[in-house]
Amino acid sequence: MNPLHSTRRAFFGRTAQGVGSVALASLLADKGLSAEPMSPLHHAAQAKRVIWLYMAGGMSHLETFDPKPKLAELHGKPMPESITKGQQIAQLQGAKLMCFGPQHPFKKYGKSGLEISTVFPLLGEKCADDICILRSLHTDAINHDPAHTLMNTGSMIPGRPSAGSWLWYGLGNEAKDLPGFTVLVSTGRFGQSQPIAARQWHSGFLPGKYQGVHLRGQGDPVLYVRNPKGVSNQQQKDVIDAVAKLNTIENEVVDDPEIATRISQYELAFQMQTGVPDLVDFSKEPKAITDLYGTKGGDGSFASNCLLARRLAEKGVRFIQLYHRDWDHHGSVKDHIAGTAKEVDQGVAALLTDLKNRDMLKDTLVVFGTEFGRTPMGQGNGRDHHLAGFSMWLAGGGIKGGMTHGNTDDFGYHAVENKVHVNDLHATMLHLLGIDHKLLTHKFQGRNFRLTDIAGEVIKPVLA
Numbered sequence: 001m002n003p004l005h006s007t008r009r010a011f012f013g014r015t016a017q018g019v020g021s022v023a024l025a026s027l028l029a030d031k032g033l034s035a036e037p038m039s040p041l042h043h044a045a046q047a048k049r050v051i052w053l054y055m056a057g058g059m060s061h062l063e064t065f066d067p068k069p070k071l072a073e074l075h076g077k078p079m080p081e082s083i084t085k086g087q088q089i090a091q092l093q094g095a096k097l098m099c100f101g102p103q104h105p106f107k108k109y110g111k112s113g114l115e116i117s118t119v120f121p122l123l124g125e126k127c128a129d130d131i132c133i134l135r136s137l138h139t140d141a142i143n144h145d146p147a148h149t150l151m152n153t154g155s156m157i158p159g160r161p162s163a164g165s166w167l168w169y170g171l172g173n174e175a176k177d178l179p180g181f182t183v184l185v186s187t188g189r190f191g192q193s194q195p196i197a198a199r200q201w202h203s204g205f206l207p208g209k210y211q212g213v214h215l216r217g218q219g220d221p222v223l224y225v226r227n228p229k230g231v232s233n234q235q236q237k238d239v240i241d242a243v244a245k246l247n248t249i250e251n252e253v254v255d256d257p258e259i260a261t262r263i264s265q266y267e268l269a270f271q272m273q274t275g276v277p278d279l280v281d282f283s284k285e286p287k288a289i290t291d292l293y294g295t296k297g298g299d300g301s302f303a304s305n306c307l308l309a310r311r312l313a314e315k316g317v318r319f320i321q322l323y324h325r326d327w328d329h330h331g332s333v334k335d336h337i338a339g340t341a342k343e344v345d346q347g348v349a350a351l352l353t354d355l356k357n358r359d360m361l362k363d364t365l366v367v368f369g370t371e372f373g374r375t376p377m378g379q380g381n382g383r384d385h386h387l388a389g390f391s392m393w394l395a396g397g398g399i400k401g402g403m404t405h406g407n408t409d410d411f412g413y414h415a416v417e418n419k420v421h422v423n424d425l426h427a428t429m430l431h432l433l434g435i436d437h438k439l440l441t442h443k444f445q446g447r448n449f450r451l452t453d454i455a456g457e458v459i460k461p462v463l464a
Helices: 008-031 069-073 121-130 144-153 163-171 233-254 257-279 287-293 302-314 333-357 422-432
Strands: 049-056 106-109 114-117 131-138 181-187 319-325 364-369 373-379 382-386 390-395 403-405 415-417 442-444 447-449
Touching: 049 144, 049 163, 049 302, 049 333, 106 121, 114 121, 114 131, 114 403, 121 131, 121 333, 131 415, 131 422, 163 181, 163 319, 163 422, 181 302, 257 302, 287 302, 287 333, 302 319, 302 333, 319 333, 333 364, 333 382, 364 422, 373 390
Parallel strands: 049 319, 049 364, 131 403, 181 319
Antiparallel strands: 106 114, 131 390, 364 390, 373 382, 442 447
């Protein structure tokens, strides 16, 4: 390149690379990490991919996975001040705090006798022995958006990379014609459907090519994925090649790493023109499978997205995230949570059963959870936001099934036994994928950042 054409950005970029690359090579050799997919892993992986079933809105643990007979006994009586004094409360500040007992009974399911609410009959009957319920989650955020941000990125500070981006960045992608991180969103009918910002699957300060791709549940998953009329695949490929050459010429002048991202994304988009139509051709699914999920696919429902998630997993997509926006139950929690649970129960049970029948559950980590829980105090006939104790569950991918880990107190207020923070959840997820969470880092603004921020411990008792 003619040095007279060098830009200020390119000069400083190459200067930094010249010095930094030597140190980087040494560090990566020691730690087994690289800016490309990791090789080798830090330890043997038990999972190859993650399917995260995200119940957006704040699912109540008290009507789903955390039975509280003591709270039921005290229904309608004042909540002891010793439990709530000095605690952060969302919308019930200054209100008279009354105990509000669980609105649905629990039942023991499976050989393990795992207690699950009867609002999830199919999950309980078919999958109880495959799941591990974490009953001692706690988080730092009491409002939806920062809680989503913490659950997805490990920090409440916007702009950090999402968990899916970290995994794609660290492990690469096995799918040749699909992105390594995909997102599907469904909306229910029984609660307040909180918005989900696209930055929840953003790549943050990682290269832009690791950003999650939002696939639509109905119609073409990606807009404009098909060629315009009269344009052949070869003609489209000629355009992509020409644009790549122009971008390469520009990169030789300005040396901007995002140009490489642009080139790779144009190429991925072209590859998706082949992969995506085949992905959503549900006609190849046998009737037994569509009956299992309760959908023929492509209808935008949560169950349809679960079926699509299995197909994405088969194709090698590294991180698949399904949001169901219907769990914000400030009122009518009894009726609304029954309705919302019914919207997801069959899809979840079908997904776990389908993965297991295909011998894929053993290397697929399935996460089912929410951004925070709900208060054991009533908000009329609903529940307020709650951060001090709530539940999630894990299955497959190296997790012990048919067990619980941790507990909240008798009121379901505080996580008190084997407490699990969001950072611990992320550390465990990375561990199951063969990654030491302290070593998967990216230097940005002079600091080495990681998904677990400055905390996180692997939850060892839940590992198979």
